[in-house]
Amino acid sequence: MNLFLFLILLLQILSMLFIVVISAIGIYFFFNSQFLSNPPPVPSSGKIKTKIIDDVASVLAKRKKQVVMDLGSGWGTLLLPLARKFPNHRFIGIEYGFIPCLVSKFRARKMKNITFYRQNFFNSNISKADIIFLFLWTRMMPKISKKCQSEAKEGTLLYVNRFPIPDMKAKREVSLGCKYDTYYIYEVQKRHLNKKTLSAKK
Ligand SMILES: C[S@@+](CC[C@H](N)C(=O)[O-])C[C@H]1O[C@@H](n2cnc3c(N)ncnc32)[C@H](O)[C@@H]1O
Numbered sequence: 001m002n003l004f005l006f007l008i009l010l011l012q013i014l015s016m017l018f019i020v021v022i023s024a025i026g027i028y029f030f031f032n033s034q035f036l037s038n039p040p041p042v043p044s045s046g047k048i049k050t051k052i053i054d055d056v057a058s059v060l061a062k063r064k065k066q067v068v069m070d071l072g073s074g075w076g077t078l079l080l081p082l083a084r085k086f087p088n089h090r091f092i093g094i095e096y097g098f099i100p101c102l103v104s105k106f107r108a109r110k111m112k113n114i115t116f117y118r119q120n121f122f123n124s125n126i127s128k129a130d131i132i133f134l135f136l137w138t139r140m141m142p143k144i145s146k147k148c149q150s151e152a153k154e155g156t157l158l159y160v161n162r163f164p165i166p167d168m169k170a171k172r173e174v175s176l177g178c179k180y181d182t183y184y185i186y187e188v189q190k191r192h193l194n195k196k197t198l199s200a201k202k
Helices: 002-031 046-063 079-085 098-107 138-151 195-199
Strands: 067-071 092-097 114-118 130-134 157-161 172-176 180-186
Touching: 046 079, 046 130, 046 157, 046 180, 079 092, 079 098, 079 114, 092 098, 098 114, 130 138, 172 195
Parallel strands: 067 092, 067 130, 092 114, 130 157
Antiparallel strands: 157 180, 172 180
């Protein structure tokens, strides 16, 4: 009998916990007004994450004083390990979501070479970036492509996880098997900025 009562109590506690977790997730998305039109804070993960970090680390090891930006930095998954490894380079994360940005700031609290801003990246200044990370949605890619091609400097490298930029030709494509386990590297080249892109900007 005691065991039966214990199981009932346990079941009640578990269902209450479940309701609290589901409500917290619901409240988070409700207050994150951009949720419906923007990608959720799903971090880069697994082998693709390791591969991107290693790839960028090999570039940073050969260069001095680089500025690395992550537009939609989520929980700081890509920037934090690189910032730890390269104290002489500068890292900037732009994240709209309140909670992911707060968590990123907390994780970076003891580091001097990394800053997270809670901002819409379409309003951010990207002109000083040497390397930019993008892990967004297909439908956002044309708009972010225009921003990068017109505002980033010549030679800026774009590391794009999973969803390619439709109007740019990748310099390199790294695939770990399937389409969704692929990242693309683009280089901003101002001479490729055609009339169509410029008029779209206006
Ligand atoms: C798929 S996650 C990628 C996170 C991180 N870059 C990574 O690779 O682990 C995309 C992030 O972009 C953020 N985001 C989407 N649109 C944004 C915007 N306009 N301004 C700032 N952040 C945005 C979302 O809140 C989300 O956290």
